[in-house]
Amino acid sequence: MTLKCISPIDGSVFAERETLSRESAFEAAGRARKAQAAWATRPLAERSALVMKGVEAVGAMNDDIVPELAWQMGRPIRYGGEFGGFNERASHMAAIAEDALADISVGEDETFKRYIKRVPHGVVFVVAPWNYPYMTAINTVAPALIAGNTVILKHATQTLLVGERMAQAFHAAGVPEDVFQNVFLSHDVTNDLIAGNAFDFVNFTGSVGGGRAMERAAAGTFTGVGTELGGKDPAYVMEDADLGAAVDTLVDGAMFNSGQCCCGIERIYVHESLYDSFVELAVAIVKGYKLGNPLDAETTIGPMANVRFADEVRAQIAEAVEAGAIAHIAPFAEDDGGAYLTPQILTNVNHDMRVMRDESFGPVVGIMKVASDDEAIRLMNDSEFGLTASLWTRNLERAEHVGDRIETGTVFMNRADYLDPGLCWTGCKNTGRGGGLSQIGYHNLTRPKSYHLKKITA
Template identity: 75%
Template sequence: MTKTLKCISPIDGSVYLERPVLDRAAADAAVSAARASQTAWAARPLSERVDLVRAAVAEVGKTTDRMAVELAHQMGRPVRYGGEFGGFEERASYMADIAETALAPMVIEDSGAFTRKILREPHGVVLVVAPWNYPYMTAINTVAPALIAGNAVILKHATQTLQVGERLAEAFHAAGVPEDVFQNVFLDHDTTSGLISSRAFDFVNFTGSVKGGQAMERAAAGTFTPVATELGGKDPGYVRADADVDAAVDGLMDGAMFNAGQCCCGIERIYVHESLYDAFVEKAVALVKGMKLGNPLEQETTIGPMANVRFAAEVRAQIEEAVADGAVAHIERFPEDDGGAYLTPQILTNVNHDMRVMRDESFGPVVGIMPVKDDEEAIRLMNDSVFGLTAAIFTKDAQTAEAIGARLETGTVFMNRADYLDPALCWTGCKDTGRGAGLSVLGFHALTRPKSYHLKKA
């Protein structure tokens, strides 16, 4: 009996779509086809590869209305936000813009006696395992630069967003990228691990849970296959005494609640200077109370269901445990909260780091807020986490923000903003958030290997 993957729509719990997985023989054939096609792809001029990727992005841009509706069905984001094409295009276009410079030879010497230089070569076949929460943008982070750099790419998308991989393949193939060079595949965990452990791939990029990242590293153990991971987060925000409270509330609560809190770099804990604490909490509660929970296909909905009932169950459990331990919940249950995927967004105070809601990844619309007396206490609490993706500081003092940032165990430091990915900067993390370098010039370096030439001419 053929095993299938089922996308359960959070809108109503129905099966939105179902796809059969490849067995091991078919998966091996897909990898072999990718490997056979990669050399010719890499031999094409860089400008040609860039143009084809740009054309594929334009193909995706022709179907943005469809994208928004399909994402609402698959993972619950309200259609009012219009899909993901803006960020998708920004990231792919930036990587296309910098490709020639990022991949240029590093010439050490070019004289009559010697040529010494370092070139960048594609790894070969790259596996991209993409998550469901921002399924177009997270996939393109690696797909675009990997193809531009001359790699063949095999994309395995999350079960919750099976259709996204298909749509990307359609667009890239329509633009002229050869079908064997960019493939979307449906694989189960065992086949994926088996392929990695047999050295089927030359580079693996995984975005997902800590448990999933550990499985990828175990599969690659001993193969020397590079594995880049972007895993869990528990990103903090800090509101200093000199901050603009209204701007801090708007920025941090958007970071905490947008996409029903299902953001890799979403804000999950907030530390506010004691002089601003009461005002911040009051304004944050008022903002969240004004949100409209509901069917993501309806324009008035501002916060949709979580992508899966089990994700919502974890958030509810964290909230209930915290309240039982003395936390104060400020948002009364919304009428639309069905006890399943539709979850009331929540603000908790009187929280501490003994509570799971302040330690474990929530990945949902809940945030704990604590008062702090000074920068030292804020830094200590911000670093008191096994994760390290981003940290946001709200202040009028850029010099102090940079000084605080230097002491934070994180991949990105924001000032007066949160929950944003700048494609010109390296997207990376530390601790249990994983390791790797996405986007920016370093993203191209991660997706290629250096090759040195030392040519003696006499």
């Protein structure tokens, strides 16, 4: 089977790779399992240093990576790629590894010594998405390797070259080839590997349907599965918010990367006292965007990664407008009816519309007027998803109180669309289960092993 990356820039085949046969895929998993014990016996500091050398090697490739990403998934080159976040996340996980993986002492006296170790699962399978292909992959790859696991990485077809780049860099840095492998797999072979106990832990970032497929494949194997799936992240702008900061941050959070962000802002609730001003300022920002070829330095918003993604966003917008929504942005000249899509702001929307319920994952956001915290909380919770929520107020205690009532994985105050590696990246409801980064990320990539040692004193 041949995997093909169709570039959103011009619809050409940018890259293609042959998938592994079932036999070859199981052989790769077997090599990873065989290599894991020796890798885990290396000192933690050595594993961590090798991973960070691999990260540095990826950084050295950045001049090539940035245009490569534009060709693969459409992000404008003006934004410089992902190495800043890639390095930040790996560096943080390396810095906290010793404490996060330290033994938990339960007590020692003249009779007993008791403690709990964190030991690696074994072989970790990472299935990474295309929208932030380097940063999402490193969230698991770095801590999994540092903790003593071996890793097999499978990247999305839209970003075929990312896993190759990472493997090349990590191998050049000294990470053994069988310890970190990049593979190209069909869905059927992926299913067979998981169902066949080839892995000890699976981390998947992608669609709700993809997450369900992973869980079905793992059913009965007792293989742990961590998932980060869909989102419909809300923002609530309270009457005491810094209006300018709220508009700038939330519009960027909705439109950056053509709206293709896991924690992008997809719906905004604004207190009635600020609503009109908020909409006016937001529309002015979006009207100033430059849609175009992501290889052009002037382009501020590129094409969506695939025509079918743009088609879904267009459908949601059209349905909303037919039901009474107001579209504030006239079609851009560069909107070709395909991957190049006009960013859109909608008002007069409600939760009967798919654009306010279903994941859009594109450059569109609906804005609704609210009169109170209770109304905003009810609307924010009226979703099958729960990844992040963004609150805008000058009152910290109020934000904490509102945050306690929101069904979400992360609560932001006066910021949005950011992943802090010191915090657990997690979700609830149909956004999935598990948690990456932070100390909890290490706990999810290891298992506890208890020691109850009785001393012979006579």
